[in-house]
Structure formats: C-alpha cells, structure tokens
Amino acid sequence: MRNQSEPLSHSIGTTHKKAGYCGRERLGTLLDSYGILVIILVLGVVFAATAPRFLLPQNIANILKQISVVAIMAIGMFMVILLGGIDLSVGSSALLSAVVTMYLINHNYAPETVAIPIGLLAAAAVGFINGFMVESAGISPIIVTLGTMIAVRGLAQTILWIDNSWLWVKDPALLFLAQKNFGFLPVLVVLMVFLYALFMVILNQTRFGRYLYAIGGNQRATYLCGIPVVRFKTLAYTLSGLMAGVGGLVLVARLSAVSPAVGNNIQFDVITAVVLGGASLSGGEGRIEKTLLGALIAGMIINYLTIKGIPGPYQSAVNGMIILGAVILDKLSKARS
Amino acid sequence: MIRKMSADILDELEIRDIDVDAKVSGVPLAQRQLVEIAKALSHDLKVLILDEPTAPLTNEDTAHLFEILKHIRSRGVSIIFITHRLKEVLTYCDRGTILRNGKTVESVRISDIDESSLIELMIGQKAEGFYRASDASGAAGKGSEAILKVEHLSIGDKVHDIGFQLHRGEIVGVTGLLGAGQNEMARSLFGIQDGASVLIELKGRRIRIRSPKEAVENGICLLTENRKEEGLVLGMSVKENITLPSLRRFNRSRLFPFIHNGNERRAAQNFIDKVNIVVRSPNSKIRTLSGGNQQKSIVARWLLRSLEILIFIEPTRGIDVGAKAEIYRLLISLASEGKSIMVVSTDHNEILGISDRIFVMYKGRLSSIIPHAEANEEVLLSAIQGWSTDAQSE
Numbered sequence: 001m002r003n004q005s006e007p008l009s010h011s012i013g014t015t016h017k018k019a020g021y022c023g024r025e026r027l028g029t030l031l032d033s034y035g036i037l038v039i040i041l042v043l044g045v046v047f048a049a050t051a052p053r054f055l056l057p058q059n060i061a062n063i064l065k066q067i068s069v070v071a072i073m074a075i076g077m078f079m080v081i082l083l084g085g086i087d088l089s090v091g092s093s094a095l096l097s098a099v100v101t102m103y104l105i106n107h108n109y110a111p112e113t114v115a116i117p118i119g120l121l122a123a124a125a126v127g128f129i130n131g132f133m134v135e136s137a138g139i140s141p142i143i144v145t146l147g148t149m150i151a152v153r154g155l156a157q158t159i160l161w162i163d164n165s166w167l168w169v170k171d172p173a174l175l176f177l178a179q180k181n182f183g184f185l186p187v188l189v190v191l192m193v194f195l196y197a198l199f200m201v202i203l204n205q206t207r208f209g210r211y212l213y214a215i216g217g218n219q220r221a222t223y224l225c226g227i228p229v230v231r232f233k234t235l236a237y238t239l240s241g242l243m244a245g246v247g248g249l250v251l252v253a254r255l256s257a258v259s260p261a262v263g264n265n266i267q268f269d270v271i272t273a274v275v276l277g278g279a280s281l282s283g284g285e286g287r288i289e290k291t292l293l294g295a296l297i298a299g300m301i302i303n304y305l306t307i308k309g310i311p312g313p314y315q316s317a318v319n320g321m322i323i324l325g326a327v328i329l330d331k332l333s334k335a336r337s
Numbered sequence: 338m339i340r341k342m343s344a345d346i347l348d349e350l351e352i353r354d355i356d357v358d359a360k361v362s363g364v365p366l367a368q369r370q371l372v373e374i375a376k377a378l379s380h381d382l383k384v385l386i387l388d389e390p391t392a393p394l395t396n397e398d399t400a401h402l403f404e405i406l407k408h409i410r411s412r413g414v415s416i417i418f419i420t421h422r423l424k425e426v427l428t429y430c431d432r433g434t435i436l437r438n439g440k441t442v443e444s445v446r447i448s449d450i451d452e453s454s455l456i457e458l459m460i461g462q463k464a465e466g467f468y469r470a471s472d473a474s475g476a477a478g479k480g481s482e483a484i485l486k487v488e489h490l491s492i493g494d495k496v497h498d499i500g501f502q503l504h505r506g507e508i509v510g511v512t513g514l515l516g517a518g519q520n521e522m523a524r525s526l527f528g529i530q531d532g533a534s535v536l537i538e539l540k541g542r543r544i545r546i547r548s549p550k551e552a553v554e555n556g557i558c559l560l561t562e563n564r565k566e567e568g569l570v571l572g573m574s575v576k577e578n579i580t581l582p583s584l585r586r587f588n589r590s591r592l593f594p595f596i597h598n599g600n601e602r603r604a605a606q607n608f609i610d611k612v613n614i615v616v617r618s619p620n621s622k623i624r625t626l627s628g629g630n631q632q633k634s635i636v637a638r639w640l641l642r643s644l645e646i647l648i649f650i651e652p653t654r655g656i657d658v659g660a661k662a663e664i665y666r667l668l669i670s671l672a673s674e675g676k677s678i679m680v681v682s683t684d685h686n687e688i689l690g691i692s693d694r695i696f697v698m699y700k701g702r703l704s705s706i707i708p709h710a711e712a713n714e715e716v717l718l719s720a721i722q723g724w725s726t727d728a729q730s731e
Contacts, residue, residue, distance in 0.1 A: 213573065285572060
C-alpha cells in the first residue's frame with residue numbers, strides 16, 4: 001500500500017510544501033513499524049533523566065507488576081477489537097470470577113483446584129453471552145457489553161451483599177501467584193509473559209488466529225469462504241471473558257480482598273492498552289505483542305507521575321489524555337492508509 | 338432549496354427515475370453511479386475525469402451516460418475518460434492514449450484506428466485466440482455426465498421454478514437483462530440468497546445448501562461481482578487470501594494444530610504460478626495488485642480448495658482486456674480439466690465467446706438454452722429480450 005500512496009503524495013505535495021509532506025510520510029511509516037518502541041525508549045530516557053529512581057530494578061519490576069492485570073485482560077480485548085468489536089464488560093467479569101472463586105473457597109464449598117476453574121468459567125460465560133448476543137441477535141457490541149457490564153457487576157455485588165462482607169483472599173496458591181518473586185521477577189510478570197507468548201502463537205500460527213484477522217479485515221468475504229464466522233467470533237468474546245476472569249483473580253490476589261469496586265472502570269485501561277498498541281478500532285489490524293507494549297507505556301506514565309508525587313486526580317486527567325491521544329493516532333494512521 | 342438544485346441537476350442530465358429524497362444506499366448500483374456523476378457535474382468544471390464510470394452500468398445506462406457526456410462536451414468541458422471497454426473508446430472518444438504497465442504505448446486519433454489494432458496495442462500481441470476456438474467446444478459438454486441437477490428453483494418473485502443440469506467439463510453462460518434473476522439464481526446455489534427454495538442433486542445425491550460452508554463442502558464455490566466486498570480480505574497477503582478456505586489442510590498434525598508455514602507458502606506459490614498471478618512475492622498485500630490479478634487470486638483460492646463446480650458472476654468486470662483474455666483461457670483450461678463452470682454475465686461477447694451452452698433468463702424464468710453451435714449475437718439478443726419463440730427447457 002505504501003507503494004501506491006507514495007507517488008500520490010508527491011503529486012499532492014507540489015501544491016503544498018513538498019519536503020514537509022514527504023517528511024511526515026516517512027515519519028509515519030517509521031512510527032507504524034517501530035513507533036511504539038521508539039516511544040517507550042524516549043519516555044524511558046526522559047523519565048530516567050528527571051526521576052533517577054525510575055530505572056531502579058525494583059521500580060521496573062513494580063511497573064511490570066502494576067501493568068500485569070490490565071495487560072492480561074488486554075489479550076482478550078485485543079482479539080475482540082481485532083474483530084472490530086469492543087468489550088466493556090471485562091471489569092465486571094473480573095469481579096464475577098473473583099467473587100465466585102473466593103465465595104466457594106472461603107465457605108469451603110470447593111477446594112481451590114475446583115473453585116478457580118469455576119470462577120474462570122463464570123467469566124467465560126459472560127463472554128459467551130456477549131458473543132452470542134452480538135453475533136446471533138445482531139446487537140452492536142457496545143450496547144451488549146454495556147448491558148452485561150452493569151448486570152454482571154450487579155450480580156457479583158449481590159453475592160457479596162448476601163455474604164454481608166468483603167471476601168478476604170487467604171488462598172496460598174493465589175497469594176503465591178500475586179505476591180511472590182522468582183528471584184528478581186514477580187511470578188505475576190512471568191504469568192503475563194507466558195500468556196502473551198501463548199497467544200502470540202495462537203494468533204499467528206493457528207487457523208483461529210488467521211480467521212480472526214480475516215474476519216476483522218472483511219467479515220463478508222470470510223463468511224463467503226465457507227468459514228463459520230459466528231462460531232469464531234463468539235469464541236473470541238468468550239476468550240475475552242476468560243482472560244478478564246484471569247485478570248480478576250490476579251487483581252484480588254494482589255489486593256488480598258474482593259471489594260465491590262474491584263475492576264471498576266478497568267475496561268478503559270484495557271482498551272487504552274490495546275489502542276496504544278496500535279490495534280485499529282475498525283478491526284483487522286494489530287499485533288498482540290504491541291498490546292503488551294501499549295500497556296507498558298500507560299504503566300510507565302502512571303508510575304512516573306506517582307514517583308513525581310503527582311496526586312491521583314491529576315493522574316486521571318493525564319490518563320484521559322492518553323486515551324484521546326491514542327485515538328487520534330489511530331485516526332491519523334487510518335487517514336494515511 | 339437543496340432538493341430543487343439536486344432535482345435540476347438530475348433533470349438536466351435527463352435522469353428521471355431517481356427520487357432526490359431517496360437514500361443513495363437504497364438505489365441500485367447503476368443509479369448510484371449516475372448520482373455520483375451528477376454530483377461531479379454540480380460543480381462548475383472545465384475538465385472532467387471519469388475513471389471507469391461505465392464498469393457497473395448496463396449498455397442502456399452507458400448509452401445514456403454518453404448522451405450526457407456529449408452534452409457536457411458541447412459546453413466546452415474537456416473530458417478524460419478512462420475505460421477498459423474498447424467499444425466505448427471507438428464509438429465516443431476523439432483521441433486516445435494507450436497505457437501498458439504504467440507506460441504510454443501510443444497516443445492515437447480514434448478515427449484512424451480499429452478494434453483489433455487497439456487490442457494489439459493494449460496487450461502487446463496479436464489478438465487472436467481471445468476466446469475459445471469454436472470447434473473445441475460442444476464436444477466436451479454434451480453427453481458427459483451431469484454433475485449438478487437443479488429442479489424447481491424459485492426465489493420469491495425474482496425466479497420462478499427453473500431447472501437445469503450442469504455437466505462435467507462444460508462452461509455454461511447465463512445471461513439476461515439486468516434483474517432477470519440470474520444473479521439471484523447463482524447466489525442461491527451458494528446458500529446466500531434469502532427466500533430460495535430448490536431441489537439440488539449433486540452426482541445423484543440430494544443435498545441442501547443453506548450457507549457458503551455447506552456449498553464449499555459440497556464442492557461448489559461462487560465468485561461474485563463484488564470482488565472487494567465479497568472476495569478479498571484487502572489487508573491480508575496474496576498467500577493468506579489464497580489459502581483462507583483451505584487452512585485446515587496445512588495443520589502440522591491433529592494434535593498440533595499449527596499452520597505449517599512452508600507447506601502453506603509452497604501451495605500458494607504453486608497456484609500463483611498456475612493461474613499466472615503477477616506478484617513479487619506471495620507475501621505481498623493483495624490490495625497492491627491490479628483488478629485482474631486480484632480476480633485470479635480468488636480463482637486460485639478455490640482451485641487450491643479443489644472444488645468441482647465454479648460459479649462466476651461477472652468474472653471480468655472492471656478488468657482490462659489483457660487480463661480478461663487470461664481469465665478466459667483459464668476458464669477454458671479448467672473446463673477441459675473436468676471442472677464444471679457457470680458464468681453469469683451481461684457481457685454478450687463474453688457469453689458467446691466461452692460458453693458451451695447459454696442459459697438465457699427472462700423475467701425470472703429460464704427462457705431458452707442455446708447450444709454453442711446455434712449461438713450468435715442475433716439469437717442471443719432476441720432471447721434476452723424475450724422474443725424467442727422456440728423456447729426450450731430441460
């Protein structure tokens with residue numbers, strides 16, 4: 001495509017400033033392929049120069065730990081966005097899986113080896129319902145997942161309310177996962193990297209992955225190839241629910257407790273990570289590994305602001321601007337193509 | 338005010354049958370095209386550049402368009418008209434420039450040139466062998482076994498109870514006036530036509546086709562006239578577009594269901610060579626290819642899937658004359674390999690040139706079946722208009 005658009009830009013360039021136009025074009029190409037690494041590098045240098053603590057191994061481990069929940073949930077979100085959809089319900093699915101799991105464990109209804117899969121299954125079920133309603137009933141994903149976001153959070157909070165307290169996380173396996181280190185690396189970070197490696201293989205080396213890209217690129221054409229589009233799209237939504245469930249368990253293990261507010265609004269951080277990672281909101285384009293880098297950028301910025309002692313509300317303001325910046329980048333990259 | 342201006346512009350262009358309040362998405366393709374042209378004309382212009390404006394239009398609409406263009410020319414507007422349709426150039430244009438592979442071949446005065454020398458300039462070789470040699474046909478189709486038997490095919494009020502057989506190794510051309518039901522008929526055989534009821538027998542076995550998946554599993558594929566919307570995944574490579582329906586075949590093993598990249602690339606390359614797609618590498622993005630090469634890629638896709646029955650709707654729409662000739666050669670060689678091919682087209686030369694048998698549809702009925710030996714432009718035209726008296730059906 002670059003081949004086509006370059007000569008075009010020359011002919012347009014004669015009426016504008018030629019050199020400036022080409023320069024922007026080249027920068028755009030560069031940003032497309034290495035942009036996100038460049039951004040991380042620049043931010044890293046600037047942050048390290050103005051806050052020496054930033055580069056301490058302890059701090060880097062901290063950043064990775066802090067982004068892990070969002071990054072894990074972003075794996076599922078990436079697949080849904082790759083299909084041209086969106087999943088607003090991941091924060092609620094996260095809460096649901098945590099509530100279900102901890103409820104079963106704390107009341108001795110089930111051992112952790114059973115309770116954890118059931119919790120994850122509950123979150124996956126939410127994803128399945130999303131996928132089913134989007135695909136089979138033909139309702140837009142933003143409406144469907146807005147509905148399940150509210151309903152599922154309500155359901156999870158009801159369980160907490162009946163229980164009349166927060167659920168404390170005392171389960172050794174979950175605590176190990178969330179709070180221990182393998183030497184320098186937190187177990188959590190190892191899990192995150194493992195999941196990304198797994199989904200890199202799934203998305204790039206399997207039929208399922210190829211179909212997701214094809215459906216996101218041209219759903220009609222993919223359907224006309226005889227591929228059961230609905231089945232694969234529903235599966236992607238289900239996986240989004242599942243990864244939200246994993247994120248939820250990790251999150252409450254880090255907090256040591258399940259409060260009704262767990263995962264509230266986290267879907268926006270998750271979407272931010274995916275979009276910062278260069279995935280197109282209209283579907284069909286993006287790389288899963290860049291999503292991890294997107295989460296890393298967001299995490300670096302928040303961490304830096306915290307080190308600098310900038311209070312929470314300001315951090316929110318900055319976070320919001322990151323989202324807007326990401327969407328504008330998405331828009332600009334589409335305008336070029 | 339806007340209504341009035343729009344109505345005036347349409348009026349000036351003698352476009353009477355478009356409601357100015359209608360949504361553009363709701364009017365047929367041909368009319369949308371006229372609206373697009375009307376939009377361009379609503380500006381006060383000196384030079385009008387039209388890039389393949391007639392590609393989706395019927396002959397009637399095309400003639401109408403040229404009436405409009407003559408009118409505009411008489412007002413002193415210069416018109417650059419880009420087309421692959423030679424007849425339009427020869428009939429309506431004053432001067433012409435022929436481009437091949439991005440280079441100017443020659444600029445000519447149209448009154449000094451005829452069709453065959455024009456084709457020669459375009460494809461860079463003699464134009465003979467463009468269509469199939471007449472004696473080679475017929476023999477292949479007739480008398481050989483029936484692969485597909487279609488009975489009582491009805492689609493709402495568009496198609497009324499038609500039936501036919503498709504034989505191994507033959508090319509059936511299907512034509513008719515726009516909207517005579519031929520496209521719906523073809524789509525129903527691929528499971529993407531709402532409201533179709535039909536009895537289908539494949540090699541003597543009764544089958545049902547309710548989705549493209551079932552069609553493909555039964556060895557039937559459809560290449561529609563909307564390459565971009567219904568064929569290509571533009572963001573993907575040529576290789577990925579070709580292997581999309583056949584991916585399962587490249588699994589490393591049942592237990593280890595990962596795509597074997599080497600096998601996939603080799604298979605894609607194999608079919609890129611077979612149908613002669615001009616492309617630097619199988620990994621090139623398909624959107625960088627010309628229309629002809631994109632169309633060949635979709636053909637390659639279905640050949641790799643090794644299906645028996647290939648149904649094409651307007652296979653050469655929007656494709657230049659060189660690639661067109663290649664597509665025809667490809668179809669003919671596929672038929673001789675035993676594939677059964679159905680070509681739905683409103684291009685009479687195409688239908689006459691490649692078909693063993695011609696199905697003519699008129700108002701939703703299969704009004705006549707013309708064998709190759711009896712086919713000529715007159716017979717075809719009168720059948721298309723519904724004048725045929727010796728209508729026959731199987």
